[in-house]
Amino acid sequence: MPNHKIALLPGDGIGPEIAREAVKIFKLVEERNDDTSFTITEAPFGAGAYFECGHPFPEETKAVCDAADAIIKGPIGLSHEESQKIPVDMQPERGALLPMRARYQTFANFRPVSLPKALAHFSPLKPEVIGDGIDLVMVRELVGGLYFGAKEVGVNDAGLRYVRETLEYDEEQIRRVSHEAFKLAMRRKKVLHNIHKSNVLKSSVLWNEVLGEVAQDYPEVEVRHVLVDAAATALCLNPGQFDVMVMENMFGDILSDQGGGILGSLGLMPSSCKGPEKSYYEPSHGSAPDIAGQNIANPYSMIGSVAMMLEDSFGMTQESKNVWSAMQSVFADGFSTPDLSKPGAGVKMIKTDEFGDKVVAALAAMPRP
Ligand code: NAD
Numbered sequence: 001m002p003n004h005k006i007a008l009l010p011g012d013g014i015g016p017e018i019a020r021e022a023v024k025i026f027k028l029v030e031e032r033n034d035d036t037s038f039t040i041t042e043a044p045f046g047a048g049a050y051f052e053c054g055h056p057f058p059e060e061t062k063a064v065c066d067a068a069d070a071i072i073k074g075p076i077g078l079s080h081e082e083s084q085k086i087p088v089d090m091q092p093e094r095g096a097l098l099p100m101r102a103r104y105q106t107f108a109n110f111r112p113v114s115l116p117k118a119l120a121h122f123s124p125l126k127p128e129v130i131g132d133g134i135d136l137v138m139v140r141e142l143v144g145g146l147y148f149g150a151k152e153v154g155v156n157d158a159g160l161r162y163v164r165e166t167l168e169y170d171e172e173q174i175r176r177v178s179h180e181a182f183k184l185a186m187r188r189k190k191v192l193h194n195i196h197k198s199n200v201l202k203s204s205v206l207w208n209e210v211l212g213e214v215a216q217d218y219p220e221v222e223v224r225h226v227l228v229d230a231a232a233t234a235l236c237l238n239p240g241q242f243d244v245m246v247m248e249n250m251f252g253d254i255l256s257d258q259g260g261g262i263l264g265s266l267g268l269m270p271s272s273c274k275g276p277e278k279s280y281y282e283p284s285h286g287s288a289p290d291i292a293g294q295n296i297a298n299p300y301s302m303i304g305s306v307a308m309m310l311e312d313s314f315g316m317t318q319e320s321k322n323v324w325s326a327m328q329s330v331f332a333d334g335f336s337t338p339d340l341s342k343p344g345a346g347v348k349m350i351k352t353d354e355f356g357d358k359v360v361a362a363l364a365a366m367p368r369p
Helices: 015-032 047-053 059-067 092-103 117-122 171-187 202-215 228-237 249-263 300-312 317-332 352-364
Strands: 003-009 037-042 070-073 108-116 133-141 151-155 161-165 191-196 222-227 244-247 272-274 279-281
Touching: 003 015, 003 059, 015 037, 015 070, 015 300, 015 317, 015 352, 047 092, 059 092, 070 300, 108 117, 108 171, 108 249, 117 133, 117 317, 133 171, 133 249, 171 191, 171 202, 171 244, 191 202, 191 228, 191 249, 202 222, 222 228, 228 249, 244 249, 272 300, 279 300, 300 317, 300 352, 317 352
Parallel strands: 003 037, 003 070, 070 279, 133 244, 191 222, 191 244
Antiparallel strands: 108 133, 108 272, 151 161, 272 279
């Protein structure tokens, strides 16, 4: 019987609240699948880890992650004001998140942006713009570009403070994420939107060149090139034109948050981060300090990350589909967390743990895989 070792890093802010709901799903999936068990080991990560252990990515957490088959993490980070209490290099993204991405070389980040037509009322876009619903995947390069390049801070010859950050890609980094995007496009509609800024950035010129070479291996996929600024507008005006979008690290960071915006909430944004040996899974959003501790965060992003792990890391495709359906059924029954609806909009408002319990009940009622 396969035993899957999972590292669980609940994180900061709403992280522990939504991580609890993820654990409920793992437990039920284990009960429903006689041939599968999970060993879940929790470890500190993020700002809380810094205050508890003196480092946002402590050695003991590295050991837990190294030993795991897959990692699931909640969001990390504090409010802007609280972050100032942590030295710059120890702040959660610089001190924990980027080092984890580098450690496991999780080069391809998949962010589904999906809203069925029946849930169009959650979106700030007009129904006629949404049409048959929103269903696209952003593929973001995750371990290169500006976020990982050399940095320099100092005073220049004119006596002025300056900063220099480097945007660097080599062709192999571009090639490997391009292959992932083309493979995904082959499994979907065979259309790939390449998001770039080659009218200004030399890095995009190389990106497009290498992506064009990779395209030769996938002659059935139609490649459409869109400048990143135009893509931002197009996402609002006509999201239905996109199916798979591929882009470098910072473009993906920004555009995928916009993806959450057109759905109606970042709480609908799970993700998977694929590395050569292991993957980690996380909501695309941050730790939402504004709503932390109130049991009102939307756990869809975290439970969706569980569903992605079941399929991508453990090959449990049917059970993964069941988890997605169970979540959709909660919405279909007229319930949602407050991020997706205003009082009086006809939606029955529920708390984070109630959402998790309803997903559990819906999943438990489904035939076992
Ligand atoms: P955020 O994503 O935390 O929140 C933006 C808005 O979305 C807030 O109004 C928040 O309440 C809402 N939101 C986010 N997730 C939600 C959910 N599941 N349910 C309901 N509402 C949700 O962005 P921010 O406020 O700019 O950042 C807060 C902290 O998170 C910062 O320290 C930032 O650095 C960090 N951060 C971490 C990650 C990560 O761990 N991967 C990603 C982005 C930001």
